[in-house]
Amino acid sequence: MKKLYLLLLGLFLQSCIKDAPANPEADIESFKVDTLQLTGNVFVDQVNRLIVLNITRDAFQKGISPMIKASAGATISPASGTPITFDKDVQYAVTSASGENTKIYKVKVVNVGHWEFNFEDWEVNPEDQYEYPIESGNTEVWSSGNPGVALSGVPKRPDGYPTRSTSDGYLGTKAAQLSTIKGTALSEFIGIRLFAGSIFLGDFNPSQAFLNPLAATEFGQPYVTGLPDKFSGYYKYTPGAVFQDKNGNPVAGQTDKCSIYAVVFTGTDRLNATNIMTSDRVIGRATLGDGTAKQEFTRFEIPFVYKTGSAPTGNIQVAIVASSSARGDEYIGAIGSKLTLDSLRIIPR
Amino acid sequence: MRNIQYLIGICVSSFLGMTNVYGQLDGKQGASDRITHSVMIGYNIGATAPFSLPNTIRGINSYSLLFTPAVSYEIHYQLSESWGIGSGLRFDGKGMKISDSVQYFHTIITMDDGEFEGDFTGTNQTNSKNLYLSVPIYGVYKSGFWNFKLGGYVAHTLSRRFDGSVSDGYIRKGNSLGEKVLIEKAVFDFADQVKNWDWGIIAGANRRIGEHWGVNSDVQLGLEPIFPKSFRGVGYDLRNIYLTIGVSYNLGSFL
Numbered sequence: 001m002k003k004l005y006l007l008l009l010g011l012f013l014q015s016c017i018k019d020a021p022a023n024p025e026a027d028i029e030s031f032k033v034d035t036l037q038l039t040g041n042v043f044v045d046q047v048n049r050l051i052v053l054n055i056t057r058d059a060f061q062k063g064i065s066p067m068i069k070a071s072a073g074a075t076i077s078p079a080s081g082t083p084i085t086f087d088k089d090v091q092y093a094v095t096s097a098s099g100e101n102t103k104i105y106k107v108k109v110v111n112v113g114h115w116e117f118n119f120e121d122w123e124v125n126p127e128d129q130y131e132y133p134i135e136s137g138n139t140e141v142w143s144s145g146n147p148g149v150a151l152s153g154v155p156k157r158p159d160g161y162p163t164r165s166t167s168d169g170y171l172g173t174k175a176a177q178l179s180t181i182k183g184t185a186l187s188e189f190i191g192i193r194l195f196a197g198s199i200f201l202g203d204f205n206p207s208q209a210f211l212n213p214l215a216a217t218e219f220g221q222p223y224v225t226g227l228p229d230k231f232s233g234y235y236k237y238t239p240g241a242v243f244q245d246k247n248g249n250p251v252a253g254q255t256d257k258c259s260i261y262a263v264v265f266t267g268t269d270r271l272n273a274t275n276i277m278t279s280d281r282v283i284g285r286a287t288l289g290d291g292t293a294k295q296e297f298t299r300f301e302i303p304f305v306y307k308t309g310s311a312p313t314g315n316i317q318v319a320i321v322a323s324s325s326a327r328g329d330e331y332i333g334a335i336g337s338k339l340t341l342d343s344l345r346i347i348p349r
Numbered sequence: 350m351r352n353i354q355y356l357i358g359i360c361v362s363s364f365l366g367m368t369n370v371y372g373q374l375d376g377k378q379g380a381s382d383r384i385t386h387s388v389m390i391g392y393n394i395g396a397t398a399p400f401s402l403p404n405t406i407r408g409i410n411s412y413s414l415l416f417t418p419a420v421s422y423e424i425h426y427q428l429s430e431s432w433g434i435g436s437g438l439r440f441d442g443k444g445m446k447i448s449d450s451v452q453y454f455h456t457i458i459t460m461d462d463g464e465f466e467g468d469f470t471g472t473n474q475t476n477s478k479n480l481y482l483s484v485p486i487y488g489v490y491k492s493g494f495w496n497f498k499l500g501g502y503v504a505h506t507l508s509r510r511f512d513g514s515v516s517d518g519y520i521r522k523g524n525s526l527g528e529k530v531l532i533e534k535a536v537f538d539f540a541d542q543v544k545n546w547d548w549g550i551i552a553g554a555n556r557r558i559g560e561h562w563g564v565n566s567d568v569q570l571g572l573e574p575i576f577p578k579s580f581r582g583v584g585y586d587l588r589n590i591y592l593t594i595g596v597s598y599n600l601g602s603f604l
Binding site for chain 1: 401402403404405406407408409452453458464465519520521522523525526528529530531532533535536537
C-alpha cells in the first residue's frame with residue numbers, strides 16, 4: 001500500500017517537472033591567445049568582467065586573434081577568432097541563450113612597468129564594497145582574499161573586509177592594511193573560522209573559492225627586465241590577542257605572526273597558495289624572517305636567494321604575498337592581527 | 350370500583366403517554382448520544398513542497414519517508430442522520446527526505462552580520478521534519494459504512510527540522526550574471542526559520558470495518574508557507590502537503 005502511494009507520489013512529482021529554463025548565463029569561459037604572444041596566462045576576471053592580458057610587446061603592437069568560448073548557447077560579439085588591436089579600447093558583449101542577459105567584458109593589457117607600490121590609490125568594488133589598490137593607468141595588479149570573503153556574507157562596507165586602505169601609512173600617506181577577521185556563519189559551513197588579511201600580486205579566481213580556496217589566490221605578474229635583486233618595503237604589525245586553531249579553539253602561549261615574501265618563478269602559469277612553497281618552478285625567494293610585532297613602521301630590504309645554477313630562459317613571473325596571519329592559509333591565527341604595508345619595491349639587478 | 354377503573358385508566362394512559370414521549374426521544378436522540386469519540390493512528394506521507402514545481406527543479410533523484418506518525422483523538426457531533434461536525438486534537442509528524450537536481454535555483458541566506466545571495470545549479474538534498482499539534486474542525490457526511498469529512502485545521506509547531514546540503518554544482522553570486530563559484534558540498538540548516546503556526550484544509554474518508562474499527566485516510570493541505578516571507582533561502586513557498594493513512598477505533602459515546 002505504502003509503496004503504491006510512493007510510486008503514485010513519485011509519478012505525480014515527475015509529471016510536474018516543467019521544461020528547462022533557457023540558459024541565462026553569459027560568461028566568457030575561456031579566452032585563448034597564442035602562447036608565444038603571452039608573458040603570463042590570460043586571466044578572465046569574472047568579478048570585474050575583464051579580460052586581463054599579459055602579452056609581449058610584439059603582440060601588443062600587432063594585435064591578437066583570440067579563440068573565445070562563451071556559456072552554452074550564448075552569442076559573443078566580436079566573434080571568436082576575430083583579430084583585435086590595442087590602438088583603441090576593446091570589449092566583448094556576451095548575450096545569454098535566454099536573451100535576457102548581456103555581459104560586457106573589457107580587455108585590459110596589464111604590465112607592471114615600475115615595481116614600486118605605494119598603495120596610494122584605491123577603488124571600491126561597486127557590488128560588494130571591498131577596496132582594492134590600483135596602479136597608475138588604472139590597472140589592477142594586486143588582489144586579495146576580499147572577493148572570496150565577499151562570498152561568505154560579511155557586511156558590505158570596506159571595513160567589513162580583511163584587506164583595505166588606511167591613511168595611517170608610512171610618512172602619513174595611504175597604505176594597505178591587512179586584518180585577520182572572524183569567519184561568518186556561512187564560512188563555518190566549510191570550516192573557515194577566520195579570514196586572514198592578504199594582499200598579493202596576481203588575481204583571485206572565485207570559481208575555486210569554496211572548492212579549494214587556496215587555489216583561488218593566483219600569484220604572479222610577468223617580470224620582463226631580467227631578474228630581481230632585492231625586495232624592500234615598510235611594515236608594522238600588531239598580533240591579535242588570542243591565537244586560535246583551525247577549530248576556533250584558543251591556543252595558549254602562541255602569538256600570531258605576519259608573513260611577507262616575494263617569489264621569482266618561471267612559466268606563464270600562475271602559482272597559488274597550494275604550491276607557491278613547493279613548486280619546482282620557483283627559482284628565487286626573498287622572505288621576511290621576523291614576523292613579530294612592530295609598533296612603528298619598520299623597513300626591510302631582503303635579497304632574493306636563488307637556487308644555485310638557475311639560469312632561466314623564457315617567461316619569468318614575480319609574486320609578492322603578504323598576510324596578517326602567517327598560517328592564515330590554514331585558517332589559523334589570531335582575530336584582530338593587523339599588518340600595515342607601504343612602499344614595496346622589487347629592485348632589479 | 351369505578352374509582353379503581355378510573356385510576357387504572359390514568360395509569361395506563363400515563364404509561365402510554367410516557368412511552369410516547371420516549372418514542373419521540375428515540376427519533377431525535379439525547380445530546381450525549383449524538384457525540385461519538387474515536388482515536389486514530391496513522392502515517393503521514395507527502396512532501397513539504399511548492400504546490401507547483403518551479404522550472405528550476407529539473408528532476409527528483411530520490412524521495413524517502415521519515416518517521417512521521419499521526420495520532421489523533423476526535424469527537425463527532427451528529428446533527429442529523431447524514432450530517433455532523435467534528436473536531437479533535439492531533440499530533441502530526443510531517444517530513445521527507447528528498448534529493449533533487451536544480452538549475453539556477455535562487456537562494457538568499459541571511460545571517461546576523463550579512464547575507465549571501467546567488468543562483469545554485471547542482472544537487473540539492475533536503476531533510477524536512479516538523480512535529481505539529483493540530484486542531485481540525487470539519488463537517489462530516491455519513492453514508493452507510495463511510496464517513497467523509499471536509500474542513501480546516503490549525504497547527505502549532507512543536508519541533509522543527511529543515512536541513513540538508515547542496516553539492517556537485519556551482520553557485521552564481523547574486524544572480525545568473527554573477528561569477529561562478531564551484532561547490533563540492535555545502536550544508537545548510539534553516540530549522541530555526543520554520544514558522545510556529547500552520548493552517549490549511551483537511552479532507553478525508555473513513556470506512557467502518559466491524560463495530561469499532563475503521564480505515565482512515567485524509568489529506569492535509571497547508572495553506573501557510575512553512576517559512577516566513579522574510580526568509581529567502583528557498584526561492585519559492587513550501588507548504589505541507591500530506592496524506593495520512595491510518596486505522597481508527599470508535600470509542601462510541603461512553604463519555
